[in-house]
Amino acid sequence: MSGSLACVGIGMTLGAHICPLSKSYIEQADVVFSAVSHGITELWLQEMHQDVRSLQKYYQEGKSRQITYNEMVTAMMTEVRAGKKVVGAFYGHPGVFAQAPHKSIAMAKAEGFPAKMIPGISAEDCLIADLGIDPGRFGCQQFEASQFMFYKRQYDPSSYLILWQIGSAGDRSLTKFSTGAAYRLVLIELLSEKYPLEHQVILYEAAVLPIDNIRIETISLSELVGADIHMHTTLVIPPSEKMLPNEKLVARLAEIEQELA
Template sequence: MTAKKGELVVVGTGISFGHLTMEAKAQIERADIVLAAIPNGVMADYLLQLNPQTESLMSLYGDGRTRPQTYEAMTQRIIDEVQAGKYVCTVFYGHPGVFVTPTHEAIRRLRALGYRARMLPGISAEDCLFADLGIDPSDNGCVSYEATAFLFSRRPIDPTVTMLLWQIGIVGECTLTEYAPGPNAMRVIQNMLLTQFPPDHRLCIYEAASIPGLPTRIDWFPLADLLSIATKPYSTLLIPALCLPEFASERLAELGLSEQDLAAFSPA
């Protein structure tokens, strides 16, 4: 099927001002129209300098809309501009495919309609977290959940693996209109963690710096104090691993190995 006139490229600004990639910048500059969902005023002004045909999608928040209604309005606006035959660049904060519903949905629908649509990678809050906290996810593994999905689902909690709970500041918020934890949600999260971690296990609330020079939030505290810790909608809760996993001795035996043979894989 021949692609129709009109095309979409989705890019991200990264978390901080200097994270915009050269590839993303080039796409912004060449677009017929740039549709931007950027809460940072400094970056929003910069996008206008790169391409005067930049329009904000942020006005689609509010007016009594739930978040899903806002995302649908954004998706449809993107699709309308592509169907008008334009080369559209949509710009979202951070990585454009991480916690961003409209980008994935617009790409899916446009491809189904025969239009070209693609996404370029960007720097996400997770990338910043690994750098700021000095965490290598390959050390003992890392699992990552949206906090409300974790709360509502029966998921195993593995104390041998580092865990990230994204958007802990709106965990359990079911109206999809508020920007605070739902009633009793944080206490339930605490009780879930206490099944596998002791009360003095140290957790961290992390918030990446969005502007160079502003501080990154890195607040360590014991699990017992979780209910007293202030959060924002974009806060991330880091739960470090408590212990190392046991070796699977039966598998090692099948491979002709012992635990001593694996010493070379351990850090000095």
């Protein structure tokens, strides 16, 4: 079976973030499928390869994203099964908050085709750089915003909290491109169990085109309800509390150190 699949990341900023390995996979592919956030990025991919097919066309407001993801997987797998060297070029990192690359790679492997993922620079990587955050300093938890609302998640207000897909937070139907104030109010209520309403949170948007302005807008948690939020906005909540020392555990470690000394 000669077909193969590589899902590669092209990073966030057009032309600036792609690694040589992803570029080489794209150039050597028989067919490239693209899931990118901007039409210009699609044109840029077409300069690297003559057969670039958009996966974005499967997204439609009112259609379940689950159907969209399955259609993306089917489109790529049909060509893999036909013996082609297939590349899926995804913006950011193909494995970060993205179902189709994981699903298609698992399916290709299960059917005996070589399949792999090549990482890319994700929105998280950009926000770490642009906001000057080190996830190792206080810890960092991240969730898809709707999942964070649908399930009783344990989270720690002494660490960073990153909520992805905040624009469609609370959409149970998986069909909406954006949800409005009523949904956000529910999210704010949930977050207010751990954070004061005046706690400062950040709306973040990385640059997609090199000329784009990076959005770093600091607002209070309560202002989130009326904020301008897009599909490509990520919410960053800095810690509101100090880390609590675990004195009992530290004492046990001290005992071990004494015994060893």
